[in-house]
Amino acid sequence: MSDACSEPAGAIKAIDKHSVHQICSGQVVLTLATAVKELVENSIDAGATSVDVRLKDYGAELVEVSDNGKGVEEANFEGLTLKHHTSKLRDFSDLIRVETFGFRGEALSSLCALSVLSVVTCHESSQVGTKLVFDHKGHLVQQSPHPRQQGTTVSLQQLFYTLPVRHKEFQRNIKKEYAKMIHVLQAYCIISTGVRVTCSNQTAQGKRSTVLGTTGSPSMRDNIGAIFGPKQIQSLIPFQQVSPAENVIEEYGLKDADLPKQPFSMEGFVSRGDHGVGRSATDRQFFFINSRPCDPLKVTKLVNEVYHMYNRHQYPFVALNIAVASECVDVNVTPDKRQIFLQEEKLLLAVVKTSLITMYEAGVNKISLNFTPIPRTTTNLRSAAQGSRPLQDLPEFSPRAPQWGGLSWTGSGTEGSRGAATSRKKTAPRQIASSLRRHRDTWRSGPVSSSEPTDAGKKETQEEASEDPEPLQVQSEPGTSNEGRAAGPDAKRARTDEPRPPAEHKAHTQSRRSPAVDAPVFLQKRAVPLHFSLQELAGRVKRLQDLRRQAAGGELCYRRFRAKIDPGENQTAEAELSKEISKDMFKEMEIIGQFNLGFIIAKLNADLFMIDQHATDEKYNFEMLQQHTVLQGQKLIQPQKLHLPAVSENVLLENMEIFRKNGFEFLVDEDAQVMERVKLVSLPTSKNWTFGPADIEELIFMLSDSPGVMCRPSRVRQMFASRACRKSVMIGTALNVAEMKKLLVHMGEIDHPWNCPHGRPTMRHLANLDIISQE
Numbered sequence: 092m093s094d095a096c097s098e099p100a101g102a103i104k105a106i107d108k109h110s111v112h113q114i115c116s117g118q119v120v121l122t123l124a125t126a127v128k129e130l131v132e133n134s135i136d137a138g139a140t141s142v143d144v145r146l147k148d149y150g151a152e153l154v155e156v157s158d159n160g161k162g163v164e165e166a167n168f169e170g171l172t173l174k175h176h177t178s179k180l181r182d183f184s185d186l187i188r189v190e191t192f193g194f195r196g197e198a199l200s201s202l203c204a205l206s207v208l209s210v211v212t213c214h215e216s217s218q219v220g221t222k223l224v225f226d227h228k229g230h231l232v233q234q235s236p237h238p239r240q241q242g243t244t245v246s247l248q249q250l251f252y253t254l255p256v257r258h259k260e261f262q263r264n265i266k267k268e269y270a271k272m273i274h275v276l277q278a279y280c281i282i283s284t285g286v287r288v289t290c291s292n293q294t295a296q297g298k299r300s301t302v303l304g305t306t307g308s309p310s311m312r313d314n315i316g317a318i319f320g321p322k323q324i325q326s327l328i329p330f331q332q333v334s335p336a337e338n339v340i341e342e343y344g345l346k347d348a349d350l351p352k353q354p355f356s357m358e359g360f361v362s363r364g365d366h367g368v369g370r371s372a373t374d375r376q377f378f379f380i381n382s383r384p385c386d387p388l389k390v391t392k393l394v395n396e397v398y399h400m401y402n403r404h405q406y407p408f409v410a411l412n413i414a415v416a417s418e419c420v421d422v423n424v425t426p427d428k429r430q431i432f433l434q435e436e437k438l439l440l441a442v443v444k445t446s447l448i449t450m451y452e453a454g455v456n457k458i459s460l461n462f463t464p465i466p467r468t469t470t471n472l473r474s475a476a477q478g479s480r481p482l483q484d485l486p487e488f489s490p491r492a493p494q495w496g497g498l499s500w501t502g503s504g505t506e507g508s509r510g511a512a513t514s515r516k517k518t519a520p521r522q523i524a525s526s527l528r529r530h531r532d533t534w535r536s537g538p539v540s541s542s543e544p545t546d547a548g549k550k551e552t553q554e555e556a557s558e559d560p561e562p563l564q565v566q567s568e569p570g571t572s573n574e575g576r577a578a579g580p581d582a583k584r585a586r587t588d589e590p591r592p593p594a595e596h597k598a599h600t601q602s603r604r605s606p607a608v609d610a611p612v613f614l615q616k617r618a619v620p621l622h623f624s625l626q627e628l629a630g631r632v633k634r635l636q637d638l639r640r641q642a643a644g645g646e647l648c649y650r651r652f653r654a655k656i657d658p659g660e661n662q663t664a665e666a667e668l669s670k671e672i673s674k675d676m677f678k679e680m681e682i683i684g685q686f687n688l689g690f691i692i693a694k695l696n697a698d699l700f701m702i703d704q705h706a707t708d709e710k711y712n713f714e715m716l717q718q719h720t721v722l723q724g725q726k727l728i729q730p731q732k733l734h735l736p737a738v739s740e741n742v743l744l745e746n747m748e749i750f751r752k753n754g755f756e757f758l759v760d761e762d763a764q765v766m767e768r769v770k771l772v773s774l775p776t777s778k779n780w781t782f783g784p785a786d787i788e789e790l791i792f793m794l795s796d797s798p799g800v801m802c803r804p805s806r807v808r809q810m811f812a813s814r815a816c817r818k819s820v821m822i823g824t825a826l827n828v829a830e831m832k833k834l835l836v837h838m839g840e841i842d843h844p845w846n847c848p849h850g851r852p853t854m855r856h857l858a859n860l861d862i863i864s865q866e
Contacts, residue, residue, distance in 0.1 A: 119197045119198065119201040120198070120201045120202060120205055122268055122271065122272070123150045123154070123250065123261070123265075123268040123269065123271070123272045124268070124271045124272040124274075124275040124276075126150075126154060126202060126205075126206075126247060126250060127144060127150075127154060127156065127272050127275070127276060128275050128276075128279070129198035129199075129202070130144075130154070130156035130198075130245050130247075131144065131156060131276065131279050131288070132198075132279075133156075133198070133199075133243075133245070134156060134158035134160055134243070135279070135283060135286060136160075137158060137160025137161050137162070137242075137243065138160050138161055139158035139159050139160035139242065139286065140159060140285060140286055140287065140307060141158060141159045141286070141287045141307070142156065142157070142158045142283075142286060142287070142288045142289070143156070143157045143158070143288075143289050143290075143291075144156050144276065144288075144289065144290040144291070145157070145290075145291055145292075145293070146269075146290070146291070146292045146293065147292075147293045148265070148293070148294065148295055149265045149266060149268070149269040149292060149294075150250065150265065150268065150269060150272065150292075151250070151261070151262055151265045152248070152249070153246065153247070153248055154246070154247040154250060155244060155245070155246045155247070156244070156245050157242065157243070157244040158242045158243055158244075159240070159241060159242040160241075160242050160243060161214065161215050161241070162212045162213045162214035162215055162217070162241055162242055162243055163210070163212040163214060163243060164214050164216070165214070165217070165221070168221070168223055168231055168234065169231055171199060171210065171223070171225075171231075172199040172200050172202075172203050172208065172225045172229035172231075173200060173229045173230075199229070199245075200229045202247055203225050203226070203227055203228070203229045204227050204228070204229075204253060205250060205251050205252075205253055205254065206247040206248060206249055206250045206251070206252065206253075207247070207248040207249055207252075208225050208245070208246070208247055208248075209222065209223065209224045209225070209245075209246050209248075210222070210223040210225075210243065210244070210245050210246075211223075211237050211239050211243070211244045211246075212239070212242070212243040212244070213239045213240060213241050213242065213243075214241070215241050219236050219237075219238065219239075220236070220237045220238060220239030220240075221234060221235070221236060221237060222234070222235050222236075222237035227253065266798035266799075267796065267797075267798065269292075270738075270742075270795040270796065270798075273290070273302060273303065273738045274374070275384070276288070276290055276303065277303065277318055277377070277738075278377045278379070278384035279384065280303060280304075280305045280314055280317075280318050281311060281314050281315055281318065281377055281410050282311070282314075282377075282379050282382050282384065282410075282412060283305075283314075284308065284309045284310060284311060284314065285307060285308075285309050286305070286307060287304075287305055287306060287307035288303075288304065288305050289301065289303070289304035289305075290302045290303050290304065292741075300737075300741060301737055301765050302737050302738050302741060303318050303736065303737050303738055304317065304737070304765070305317045305318065311358070311359065311360070311410065311412075312324065312327075312360065315327070315360065315410060318736055319375065319408075319736050320734040320735065320736055320766050321734060322734050323375075323408060326362055326363055326368035326369075326408065327360040327361065327362060327363070327408060328360065328361060328362075328363055328450060328454075329358075329359075329360055330357055330358060330359045330360060330361055330411060330446065330450070331446060331449070331450055332355075332356070332357045332358075332442065332446050333442075333445055333446050333449050334353065334442070334445070335350075335438070335441035335442050335444070335445045336445045336448075339441045339444050339445050340441055342441075343437040343438075343440060343441050344437065345437055345438060345441060350438065351435065351438070353438070353442065354415055354416060354419055354434075354435055354438075355413055355414065355415055355435075355438075355439055355442060356413075356414040356415075357411060357412065357413050357414070357442070357443070357446070358411075358412055358414075359409070359410045359411035359412050360408070360409075360410050360411075361394070361398075361407050361408065361409050361410075361411070361447070361450075362398070362402075362405075362407035362408045362409075363454060364398065364401030364402050364451045364454055365402065365454075366402050366404070366405065367405075367785075368402075368405075369398070369402050369405025369406055369407055369408070370405055370406045370407070370408060371405065371406070371785075371788075371789050371792065371805070372406060372792055373391075373395065373406045374792055374795075375408045375409070376391060376394070376406070376407070376408070376409040377409060377410045377411070378390060378391060378409065378411050378413070379411065379412040379413065380412075380413050380415065380420055380422070380431050380433070381412075381413075381414055381415060381417065381420065382412060382414075383422065383431075384429070385422075385429050385430070385431045386429045386430060387413075387431065387433070389436065389440060390411075390413075390439070390440065390443060391409075393440055393443055393444055394407065394409055394411075394443065394447065395407070397444055397447040397448060397451070398447070398451075400448075400451070401451045401454075413439070415433070419433065419434040419435065420432070420433050420434070421433075635862070638862070651667065651671050651698075651859075652664075652667050652668075652671065652698070652856035652859070653667065654667055654856070656701075656855045656857075661846070661852060664845075664852070664855060664856070665845040665846065665852075667856070668845055668854065668856070669845065672695075674839040674840070675839065676695060676839070677835045677836060677838045677839035677844075678835065678836050678839055679695060680693040680694065680695045680700070680835050681693060681694045681695070682828050682831050682832055682835075683699070685704075685825065685826055685831065686701070688822065688823050688824065688825055689703065689704060689705070689822040689823065690702060690703060690704065691704055691826070691831045691834065691835070692857070693831075693835060694860075697859050697860045697861040697862075698856060698858075698859050698860075699856070699857040699858045699859075699860065700854055700855065700856055700857060701854070701855050701857050702834070702835065702838075702853060702854045703847075703851065703852065703853050703854070704820050704822070704824070704826060704831070704834060705819055705820055705821055705822050705847075706846070706847040706851045706852065706853040707834055707837070707838055707844065707847070707853040707854065708819035708820045708834055708837070709812075709815045709816050709819040709847045709848065709849075710815075710838075710841060710843075710844060710846070710847045710848065710853055711834075711837040711838070711840070711841055711844075712814075712815035712818055712819055713811055713812055713815035713847070713848045714841045714842065714843075716811040716814060716815060717801075717803060717808070717811060718801070720752075720811070721751075721752050721754075722752070722753055722754030722775040722777065722807070723754060723775065723776070723777075724754040724755065724756050724773035724774060724775055724776070725773060725774055725775070725776040726772065726773050727771065727772055727773065727774065730758050730770035730771065730772045731770060731771040731772075731784075732767060732770055732771075733769055733770065733771055733784060733787065734766050734767070735766060735769060735788075735791070736766065737765040737766065738795075739788070739791045740765070740766070740768055740769050742791050742794050742795050742798075743757070743769055743787075743791055744759065744768075744769070745794075745798065745799075746794045746798070746799065749790070749794065749799075749801055749802065750787075750790065752801070753775060753786075753790065753803060753804065753807060754773070754774065754775020754776070754782070755771070755773065755774065755775065755782075755786075755787060755790075756771075756772050756773035757769050757770060757771055757772060758770040758771075758772050771784070771787070775807070777810060780806065780810050782804070782806060782807070786804040786806055786807070789804045789805060790802065790803075790804050808848065811848070812847075812848035812849060815848060816847075816848075816849070820834070838853070838854070
């Protein structure tokens with residue numbers, strides 16, 4: 092028997108040490124942010140009062156962190172980058188008393204395995220510095236004298252190049268990695284009082300720019316101002332800790348008698364509760380446990396929930412440091428130490444909630460002294476609904492659904508094309524009609540009109556919509572049907588207290604409203620008995636299940652679309668459509684006809700689909716506006732200073748063309764100091780829409796996450812959605828085959844065809860004719 096056969100094929104053996112080192116190192120350092128974080132923590136642990144982070148090509152080529160700390164003693168050169176070598180602890184019991192950022196001895200060893208690492212250091216007892224070069228195993232391979240003042244500089248070249256797949260992904264997403272690194276570094280800038288932290292980047296063109304920097308102030312407030320500018324400081328209030336209220340104690344299941352003396356001490360700053368001073372995202376929220384940046388998910392969620400009680404549509408700036416005894420916290424949970432286990436967590440949440448509510452209630456009370464309540468009238472509600480508020484500020488509104496009571500088929504607006512549609516209908520089984528009836532009430536929520544709109548009625552409806560009348564609430568007599576119900580003799584015109592929908596929703600509803608009349612209307616409804624048998628239904632279900640299981644005698648009918656036409660299953664339905672329908676399939680669909688002057692019925696192989704003609708046209712028009720519209724800017728009389736943080740300035744400067752397409756123009760002074768390099772000289776304008784610095788900040792935030800990708804601020808998107816809605820095919824418009832086919836082809840030309848900008852579904856699966864025919 093050969094040696095190859097002497098051991099079982101699946102024999103368990105130890106992995107060689109080099110492979111173990113590479114595998115584990117890739118788990119410790121995952122991103123550029125992690126690499127920079129580890130080096131900055133080492134500098135602060137070494138007692139540095141100045142830390143300088145220097146990058147080349149956003150960190151893809153070089154990461155260098157330099158400090159003026161104690162330096163490394165010569166006796167520690169050999170063990171500096173070896174796995175699990177540290178001066179912070181000797182055994183596990185020391186872990187609860189560790190107060191430094193690092194303690195596991197993994198960071199430098201892992202960075203050796205992932206990059207080319209070199210160190211230049213000068214200990215406080217040495218006269219000259221030393222340059223150290225290490226191999227991928229962390230072994231010292233070269234040592235030479237090097238001029239340097241006290242401190243240490245660690246250089247990483249070609250980060251992740253030893254892991255080809257990760258290295259390629261890292262370089263492809265380098266600007267995203269860079270933005271995440273800046274956010275992590277901002278946390279250390281805020282909490283490291285008395286330490287001057289700077290960060291700069293040198294692009295491929297050789298130009299170096301400062302990204303962020305603090306002055307070494309002993310105040311957290313000053314550090315926040317140095318990073319985010321004076322405007323951010325003006326919107327903040329200091330966190331004031333109070334004891335938890337009794338109702339909050341009960342909410343978290345705590346007992347007042349058993350509560351320990353508060354083990355927490357908190358300091359920091361949060362945004363005021365006024366609308367407009369918050370943020371559009373959670374991009375400036377920083378939490379610390381014993382000055383260690385971390386991600387306490389429950390605390391973060393709670394802070395945002397309380398803030399939304401006072402400012403519903405924004406998120407707060409938060410910088411909160413929670414001091415707690417070291418034996419009450421476990422930081423050794425994840426490799427990056429961002430997740431933390433905490434004793435008395437419920438008590439902490441109760442304290443945070445009560446403190447925030449107390450702070451914001453005090454602010455509300457101050458405002459209410461000079462506040463005169465306005466009577467809640469229909470006129471006020473109407474004016475509020477017609478203002479230029481963002482759509483998300485308005486209450487939810489569902490457009491009225493078209494009639495589903497009877498089938499109203501048209502193939503086009505002419506008799507000839509209607510005949511063509513009729514001939515095509517003959518190719519589809521009779522089950523099409525029954526499928527439509529099954530889904531008649533589940534396409535959208537809202538009242539159902541009782542009759543098809545006539546031409547005169549549509550004209551009258553549109554005139555009435557332009558006058559913005561109040562909706563009618565119809566009270567019906569007992570014993571009549573709930574659907575398509577006519578008003579009885581006692582029908583009343585009722586005013587609603589709900590705010591009116593915004594102007595862009597009128598287009599959805601104008602063809603659905605009935606003309607305003609004072610006389611009661613009577614419609615005769617024919618009662619049809621419904622025959623139902625539970626046994627018959629069970630038999631049908633069983634036959635359908637058997638049909639799915641059988642594989643012999645033909646192809647198995649695989650049900651690709653399972654989601655129902657129901658608002659609660661919109662996400663599932665869109666996922667199924669995205670998976671099963673490609674862009675090329677839209678032009679292959681066969682037009683069956685038009686249903687209720689609002690929906691296109693199309694067939695692809697054996698599958699029937701229903702397409703909302705207005706929603707799909709609106710989505711196409713919206714995406715075309717998004718892609719091709721260049722907003723015209725209005726010049727300002729005097730350039731406006733923006734006071735953007737350094738990192739935001741850099742994002743803006745790198746994406747000037749995107750800002751120009753959005754109508755923003757700037758005056759750039761490269762020689763000016765940070766936060767004053769960019770001035771606004773032109774703003775986009777469009778009729779009643781006005782834009783400002785808040786839209787610039789939102790665009791910067793979006794571009795930080797997706798550099799170079801064309802995007803629009805939310806208010807610009809709302810404006811485009813309004814335009815797209817008004818120029819699209821309306822519900823109630825008869826279409827011929829060519830017009831319906833054009834709408835389908837357009838769906839294959841856009842990236843996200845499954846819902847309109849207002850969230851209305853564009854297309855749903857009705858039925859599979861093969862499955863129906865075999866039932």
